[in-house]
Amino acid sequence: METLNYDKKSLSNEVLLDLYKKLLKPRMIEEKMLILIRQGKVSKWFSGIGQEAIAVGVTSVLENDEYILPMHRNLGVFTSRNIPLHRLFSQWQGKANGFTKGRDRSFHFGTQEYKIIGMISHLGPQLGIADGIALAHKLRKENKITAVFTGEGATSEGDFHEALNVASVWDLPVMFIIENNGYGLSTPTNEQYRCENLADRGAGYGMESYIIDGNNILEVYNKLNELAISMRENPRPVLIEMKTFRMRGHEEASGTKYIPQELFDMWKVKDPVENYKEYLLENGILTTELDEAFRAEIKNEIDTDWQKVQEEPAIEASLEEELNDVYKPYTFEDYKPSETKENIRFIDAISQSLKQSMEKYPNMVIMGQDIAEYGGAFKITQGFVEEFGKERVRNTPICESIIVSTAMGLSINKYKAVVEMQFADFVSTGFNPIVNLLAKSHYRWLEHADVVVRMPCGGGTQAGPFHSQTNEAWFTKTPGLKVVYPAFPYDAKGLLNTAINDPNPVIYFEHKALYRSIQQEVPVDYYTIPFGKAAMIKEGNDVTVISFGAGVHWAMEILSNHPEISADLIDLRSLQPLDYETIFASVKKTGKVIILQEDTMFGGIASDLSATIMETCFESLDAPVKRVASLESPIPFMKNLEDQYLPKARFEKELLVLLDY
Structure with missing residues (x-):
């Protein structure tokens, strides 16, 4: 039976058996779900059968307070973090005891309690979130790593390349896991990329990379454990390609007719659960009786928790709750302006706000193109590096999308982030994470996005079609975002202070033609102005x-x-x-x-x-x-x-x- 070469190294029998139980649990849950979906009791299912060793191995080498960002085929991440099954079942059934109050399905959720940050269907942004989480750990000088999953299909997305580049340039301790199971939905790898191995791409980012047999739990566990220890001591990103195979459809409704039968036959004999069981039995580490006991224990837990969820009432629609959860509740903090004022320009008011907010919040980070030593395209952050350092005033590569996602990761890991778009026009390349990630996170799973996106905008400066738009309507349309657009220096300072205080995502427009043309008496000290007051x-x-x-x-x-x-x-x-x-x-x-x-x-x-x-x-x-x-x-x-x-x-x-x- 054994087709995989297992090497237990110095692992104890206790660890070997624990890994087996962790493999067995998601497999048995999946087998139950496949029955239930045929009975019409589960609406949709993305199967990870055949890929369990990856999710289990990655999760097992992480410490419980280290973040992990899985995909929709990583049930083993959730079970290995010991989330009660009835809560997972409630999530899949759209009931109140799940994680999204019935607002999102399957694995599209996160939980700070278990340090799991779930995906959105656009795939790529979660790689940037991992960058931001890891950056927060690095700024606090914590020896923590972050693991993030993606599939081979998503490596074609621009966000994949942006995320690896940022992690490499900033030496972020991120473990990038590619689950290469041979197919996107139905598109085989030979129609997706032409390099022999996706791990080869690591060299292009100056990043070490490895290829691992994703069906071999001991190879996964031993190599990743070695890397995890090393990355905590020497923070850096690592790219890991897990070779595996998807034994079911992309999701159950899509079927598998497009996959040659010989591939199923070849990979069936490399089943990660059955092969590992045979290895343990042959080496006297597992007995048939113990295996039966494990299965009985897991089956009882599945059946008990499934029944508990069937008794849970269907979620009730509450108009008030639906609307209230779009934004994180925030009570405006009214800081009164001082009597002492000075006549300053619009641009100076914004700079003052950022500076005073950086002083107020040691956990605030500003990111943008050329904002460090150069001071930004409009010199708003000039002198900030000397005062706050390059760790908090960060030049970014030209990659708006992943920087917005990185800002979300910073927020998840207890930081405030301000992102400067060099021009508001350029936000188009960062549009997806703003409208699908920042805007929807609190509504979906009550995770706020403490992010301000600054938007130098507007005409009157003869800058042409790519540097002159005022595109506020792209964002006022999107529930979950707050949008601010001041016309005077006094308002610019007070409203930006409020935007930074507010834990919700704020799109803050600043008209370029006003930067140096408008002056006003503005309080020298810190003050705020409430949103929603004309x-x-x-x-x-x-x-x-x-x-x-x-x-x-x-x-x-x-x-x-x-x-x-x-x-x-x-x-x-x-x-x-x-x-x-x-x-x-x-x-x-x-x-x-x-x-x-x-x-x-x-x-x-x-x-x-x-x-x-x-x-x-x-x-x-x-x-x-x-x-x-x-x-x-x-x-x-x-x-x-x-x-x-x-x-x-x-x-x-x-x-x-x-x-x-």
């Missing part, structure tokens, strides 16, 4: 003018040219949440509304705000709500084209038309 810039009775960012200054200029117009001018400041109370009160007073945004019209926040005003204040309106925005085109480079694109000139005309309605 500023009334001027008051009047004829019309309500609503804007934010540079648009506020355009509106101020045009209103100053028309002293005959009596207007409420509202600076939204915070776009998510919005201050509907101030908006509705003004609309009911004036009866006319014009909304000015720099973004293009369709799908912008002006459209949503207009619809809400029409629905809520219809009887108070004396005219249709007017929207003014940029042209429906990318933003051009030359000044005359950019001036035509931007809405400033059109705003005056539309305002006068509205007043004459």
